[in-house]
Structure formats: C-alpha cells, structure tokens
Amino acid sequence: MARVVNVAAIDDDQMLLQGMRAWLAPVDDVAIVATAATVTEYLERHGGDRIDVVLLDLNLRDGTLPAENVTRLLRGGTVVLVVSTIGDREHVLATIEAGAAGYITKDNDLPALLDAIRTVADGGVVVSPELAFAFSTDRRPDRPQLSPQEALVLRIYASGATLQATARKAGIAYGTAREYLDRVKRKYTESGRPTHSKLDLVDRYREDRMRLDDVPGTVPPDQGSR
Amino acid sequence: MAAGLALRTWQLWMASAMLAAAMVPGALRVFNEGTAAGNFAFAATLANAGILLLAILLAAFLASYQRRQGDLGTRAAAQLSAMIEATDRESAKAEERVHQYRMLHDTVLSTLSAIARGVDPSDPLVRQRCAADAEYLRSIISSAGLSNANRLQSELATVGHDQAALGLRVHQHVADLPASLPNDVVHAIAESSREALNNVLKHSGADQAWITAVGGDGSAEGGSDGSGKTSAGVTVTVTDRGRGFDPAAGASGMGLQQSIIGRMREVGGQAVVDSSPGHGTTVELQWPAS
Incomplete structure (x- = not known):
C-alpha cells in the first residue's frame, strides 16, 4: 500500500466532522488526522503538523471569506480541497482563483471524495462536474477567455458525462479532453494569481464590515445571508 | 396603427398638393386672357385652391390628433397588459410557494419529525x-x-x-x-x-x-x-x-x-x-x- 494521505477537515458542523471520521475510518490510505471549526483554530492547533490535504467547508459561519480562507491555508504549504453543501458559484470561483486544488459538493459518495483527495494529494487538479458547471456558467465580464473547444468540453462534462463520454461527444481523444479541463482550471488559477488587488479587496471588505458592526441593528454581510 | 395613419396623412398631402398644382396652369391661362370673365375665373380658381389648402391643413391636424390619441390608447393598453402580466407573475409565485410548502411538509418536515420521534x-x-x-x-x-x-x-x-x-x-x-x-x-x-x-x-x-x-x-x-x-x-x-x-x-x-x-x-x-x-x-x- 502506498503512503497514507493525511487529511484535515475544517467545518463548523460537528455532526459532519464526525460523519467524515466514520466514513473514512475503514479507508487505509486516507486518514483524518485533524479537525477544526475555523481556519484560525486549525492554524493555531495544527499549523505545524504534516497535513497533505485540507478539506475546507466553503461557507464557514464565522463570516470569513472563502477565498481568504484558501489563501491563508495555502501559506501553510498545504493543498486545499473545497467542499460545500450548496455550490455558490461566485464563492466557488473565488476559491479556485485563490488557488484551491478543487471543489466538490458534500452529496458526493465516498469513492468520489476519496478519488478527489488522492488526486489533489498527488498534485493533480480535481474538476468535478459541479466545478465544471460553475466554470461553464461563469458570466462575469472578466472571466478567463476559453477557446471554443475548451468551452465545449467543459459544457459536456458539466452535464454529468464521464470524461470518456465527453471526449467521444466532442470528437477528441480522452487525453485531449483531460488536458482541456486541466487547462481551464489552470486559466482560473492563473487569473487569480495577481492577488494584490484581491487582498486589498479583502481588507476593504473587513473595514466595511467593521463599519457595519458599529451601526446598531445591522448585520455583517456574510452572517445575514446564511 | 400609428404608422398606418402617418402613411395616410402623407398620401393626403401628396394628392392635395398635386391637385393644387394642376389648377395653377389653368388659372394662369385664364388670367393671361385679361378679360373680366377671365379675372373672375382666376379669382374663383384661387379661392378653390385656398379652400383646398385649408382642407389639407385641417385634415393634417385631424390626422395628427387622431394619431396622438392612438398613441395614448396604445400606451394605456401596454400598461394594462404589463399590469396583468405582473399579477400573473405574482399569482404564479404564490402558487409556487404553496407547492414548495407542501413538498417541504411531505419530505423534510415529516422525515425530521419521524427521526425526532425515535425512528x-x-x-x-x-x-x-x-x-x-x-x-x-x-x-x-x-x-x-x-x-x-x-x-x-x-x-x-x-x-x-x-x-x-x-x-x-x-x-x-x-x-x-x-x-x-x-x-x-x-x-x-x-x-x-x-x-x-x-x-x-x-x-x-x-x-x-x-x-x-x-x-x-x-x-x-x-x-x-x-x-x-x-x-x-x-x-x-x-x-x-x-x-x-x-x-x-x-x-x-x-x-x-x-x-x-x-x-x-x-x-x-x-x-x-x-x-x-x-x-x-x-x-x-x-x-x-x-
């Protein structure tokens, strides 16, 4: 058996963390070695541990920004796989642009989750159908430009077809389809690389929230919505 | 509707102008004869042309008035149908909510209740x-x-x-x-x-x-x-x-x-x-x- 992948899970739903432990317990090559409710808690208690992959819940209820959470975790040198119950397109895209290795929804079965964990642990990228859907329905004017072939492969794969079936439908080789998907993912990560402006935005967001906190009766933006 | 009226006014102008133009050579010929009868005929033709011009102006005014009324009518009709559409949308939304509540009741609520009761x-x-x-x-x-x-x-x-x-x-x-x-x-x-x-x-x-x-x-x-x-x-x-x-x-x-x-x-x-x-x-x- 190959080496064991050490996984940490950050989620504020205690039940889900327990479920995840129970789920992964019988699996030999993937071990949950740490859990935390917030990124800050994780960094304080496990920042120095050897963790290969962090499973990060997209919408933590402490009001932190998903993309900022990814950035903070990446500074610790780990790989981040974003998971969520509901795919909020805007935030999902932001975490990928911040450098997350992949995104999957929590309704996936165990084999799909394990597959994703093993892939990102090996340095690969995970383009799940749900992430492909977020890419293919990205309507922001500053979205990364995709070639027509990339857009076609993305759209077919986002509809739930296997990569093999996607390649057949697009009339290209399997390896080419794989390469198109990876390239799309790379374009997103690269478009997010000049993070100066983004960190500025984060700072501005924080200031805005503080200002909101000062006004009685108002709710910080992230806590009101969910 | 408005386009149709505009077309008709335009045709009216053309026809009247041509008619008036057609009278001019005849009137001039009569005038050149220089007789009293000729003078009378010239005046009569001139008067006719004048009346015709007045009629044209009146018709044009009526046509544009009608057109404006038509526009108002069209606008009112559009507003009315927009209101009906909005009402339809609202009632569709309400219907949708009722449908969703029923679904939530039959699914999530009854499942949770069963688990709470000890299933x-x-x-x-x-x-x-x-x-x-x-x-x-x-x-x-x-x-x-x-x-x-x-x-x-x-x-x-x-x-x-x-x-x-x-x-x-x-x-x-x-x-x-x-x-x-x-x-x-x-x-x-x-x-x-x-x-x-x-x-x-x-x-x-x-x-x-x-x-x-x-x-x-x-x-x-x-x-x-x-x-x-x-x-x-x-x-x-x-x-x-x-x-x-x-x-x-x-x-x-x-x-x-x-x-x-x-x-x-x-x-x-x-x-x-x-x-x-x-x-x-x-x-x-x-x-x-x-």
Missing part, C-alpha cells in the same frame, strides 16, 4: 430518505437568488426527489434560467426529464444521474463576448454514466419517441438522445427548438 436514523431506508430530502432542499436552494420562484427549477427538484425515493441519486445544477416560461413548456420539460430518469433507473444500471438546466441554448460563451444575457430559452440535460446503448440499434421500450421527443415537439421544443455502449446516455431537451 432509527441508521436504518438504510431512513438514510435513503434523508439523502433524497437533502437533495431536494439543495436543488431548490441552489441559485435561489437568480430565479427565486422559478417554476421549472422547482418542478425539476420535485422530479429529482421522486426518483431519489426510488434509489436514484439526482444531482441538479441550475443557472440563469429565464424569469418565466410558458406553463406547458415547464410541464413538458419536467415530464420528459422524469421519463429520462425512469430510463436511467430501468436500463442504465447507474445509481446516480445529473440534471443541468441553463438559460439560452446551453452553449457556454467560451471565447466569445461573454455578455451572458439570460435569454428566453432553456436547455435541460439529463445524463447518466451507465451502460448506454447503441442508438442505431433502436431503443424501443424506452418511451423516447412518444414520452420525450414527441412531448417536446408538441410545445415547440426538441429532444436529442445521445448514447453509446459503455458511455452512458444524455437526453438534451431544448426549448424553443433550434
């Missing part, structure tokens, strides 16, 4: 039901901000939930649906999707399927303008990763022709079934037909 949550049947309920909630919540009371989204969620109860996990992804779609179109798409999922359950051997619903013809903008305006149409695909079949060998017994292709055609849409042995099946429903 064993580790029972496989209970877990299957929880998964189905969760999938239903997920599908009505996702992209809620974009198409809050969208009937199609909710109908598809219901279809997905019905299948989940039968053991098929349905992942639903929705984006940029048009604000409203004709009822018969929503119905045709929902029932065609149901039929496609029935086929997945019966023939594919797969235990999960994907429904994606996107506004427009379903094409990603890719390298193009990326303006992403939500258009009036919709494309829904039902995909599985099961054993598939050879379309050339026919797919009798799957109800594709009547229940899906025929049904979509009846409402002005189309359905394309794509499959290959070992590669799963995709049913693409598109409205309107391209």
Whole structure:
C-alpha cells in the first residue's frame, strides 16, 4: 500500500466532522488526522503538523471569506480541497482563483471524495462536474477567455458525462479532453494569481464590515445571508 | 396603427398638393386672357385652391390628433397588459410557494419529525430518505437568488426527489434560467426529464444521474463576448454514466419517441438522445427548438 494521505477537515458542523471520521475510518490510505471549526483554530492547533490535504467547508459561519480562507491555508504549504453543501458559484470561483486544488459538493459518495483527495494529494487538479458547471456558467465580464473547444468540453462534462463520454461527444481523444479541463482550471488559477488587488479587496471588505458592526441593528454581510 | 395613419396623412398631402398644382396652369391661362370673365375665373380658381389648402391643413391636424390619441390608447393598453402580466407573475409565485410548502411538509418536515420521534436514523431506508430530502432542499436552494420562484427549477427538484425515493441519486445544477416560461413548456420539460430518469433507473444500471438546466441554448460563451444575457430559452440535460446503448440499434421500450421527443415537439421544443455502449446516455431537451 502506498503512503497514507493525511487529511484535515475544517467545518463548523460537528455532526459532519464526525460523519467524515466514520466514513473514512475503514479507508487505509486516507486518514483524518485533524479537525477544526475555523481556519484560525486549525492554524493555531495544527499549523505545524504534516497535513497533505485540507478539506475546507466553503461557507464557514464565522463570516470569513472563502477565498481568504484558501489563501491563508495555502501559506501553510498545504493543498486545499473545497467542499460545500450548496455550490455558490461566485464563492466557488473565488476559491479556485485563490488557488484551491478543487471543489466538490458534500452529496458526493465516498469513492468520489476519496478519488478527489488522492488526486489533489498527488498534485493533480480535481474538476468535478459541479466545478465544471460553475466554470461553464461563469458570466462575469472578466472571466478567463476559453477557446471554443475548451468551452465545449467543459459544457459536456458539466452535464454529468464521464470524461470518456465527453471526449467521444466532442470528437477528441480522452487525453485531449483531460488536458482541456486541466487547462481551464489552470486559466482560473492563473487569473487569480495577481492577488494584490484581491487582498486589498479583502481588507476593504473587513473595514466595511467593521463599519457595519458599529451601526446598531445591522448585520455583517456574510452572517445575514446564511 | 400609428404608422398606418402617418402613411395616410402623407398620401393626403401628396394628392392635395398635386391637385393644387394642376389648377395653377389653368388659372394662369385664364388670367393671361385679361378679360373680366377671365379675372373672375382666376379669382374663383384661387379661392378653390385656398379652400383646398385649408382642407389639407385641417385634415393634417385631424390626422395628427387622431394619431396622438392612438398613441395614448396604445400606451394605456401596454400598461394594462404589463399590469396583468405582473399579477400573473405574482399569482404564479404564490402558487409556487404553496407547492414548495407542501413538498417541504411531505419530505423534510415529516422525515425530521419521524427521526425526532425515535425512528432509527441508521436504518438504510431512513438514510435513503434523508439523502433524497437533502437533495431536494439543495436543488431548490441552489441559485435561489437568480430565479427565486422559478417554476421549472422547482418542478425539476420535485422530479429529482421522486426518483431519489426510488434509489436514484439526482444531482441538479441550475443557472440563469429565464424569469418565466410558458406553463406547458415547464410541464413538458419536467415530464420528459422524469421519463429520462425512469430510463436511467430501468436500463442504465447507474445509481446516480445529473440534471443541468441553463438559460439560452446551453452553449457556454467560451471565447466569445461573454455578455451572458439570460435569454428566453432553456436547455435541460439529463445524463447518466451507465451502460448506454447503441442508438442505431433502436431503443424501443424506452418511451423516447412518444414520452420525450414527441412531448417536446408538441410545445415547440426538441429532444436529442445521445448514447453509446459503455458511455452512458444524455437526453438534451431544448426549448424553443433550434
């Protein structure tokens, strides 16, 4: 058996963390070695541990920004796989642009989750159908430009077809389809690389929230919505 | 209507001007004769031309007045139909809410109540039901901000939930649906999707399927303008990763022709079934037909 992948899970739903432990317990090559409710808690208690992959819940209820959470975790040198119950397109895209290795929804079965964990642990990228859907329905004017072939492969794969079936439908080789998907993912990560402006935005967001906190009766933006 | 009136006024002007112009040579000839009778005839012709001009002016005024009234009428009618449309939308929303409450009552609420009363949550049947309920909630919540009371989204969620109860996990992804779609179109798409999922359950051997619903013809903008305006149409695909079949060998017994292709055609849409042995099946429903 190959080496064991050490996984940490950050989620504020205690039940889900327990479920995840129970789920992964019988699996030999993937071990949950740490859990935390917030990124800050994780960094304080496990920042120095050897963790290969962090499973990060997209919408933590402490009001932190998903993309900022990814950035903070990446500074610790780990790989981040974003998971969520509901795919909020805007935030999902932001975490990928911040450098997350992949995104999957929590309704996936165990084999799909394990597959994703093993892939990102090996340095690969995970383009799940749900992430492909977020890419293919990205309507922001500053979205990364995709070639027509990339857009076609993305759209077919986002509809739930296997990569093999996607390649057949697009009339290209399997390896080419794989390469198109990876390239799309790379374009997103690269478009997010000049993070100066983004960190500025984060700072501005924080200031805005503080200002909101000062006004009685108002709710910080992230806590009101969910 | 306004265009028609304008045309008629324009024709009136032309006819009158030509008539007046036709009188001028005759009048001039009579005047040149220099007789008293000639002078009288000249004056009479001049008077006639004057009256004609007055009539033209009056007619033009009447026509433009009528046109303005017509515009007002058209505007009032447009406002009225906009109001009726808004009311229709509101009542459709209300209807939708009632439908969703009923669904929530029959699914999530009754499942939670049963567990609270002491049903064993580790029972496989209970877990299957929880998964189905969760999938239903997920599908009505996702992209809620974009198409809050969208009937199609909710109908598809219901279809997905019905299948989940039968053991098929349905992942639903929705984006940029048009604000409203004709009822018969929503119905045709929902029932065609149901039929496609029935086929997945019966023939594919797969235990999960994907429904994606996107506004427009379903094409990603890719390298193009990326303006992403939500258009009036919709494309829904039902995909599985099961054993598939050879379309050339026919797919009798799957109800594709009547229940899906025929049904979509009846409402002005189309359905394309794509499959290959070992590669799963995709049913693409598109409205309107391209």
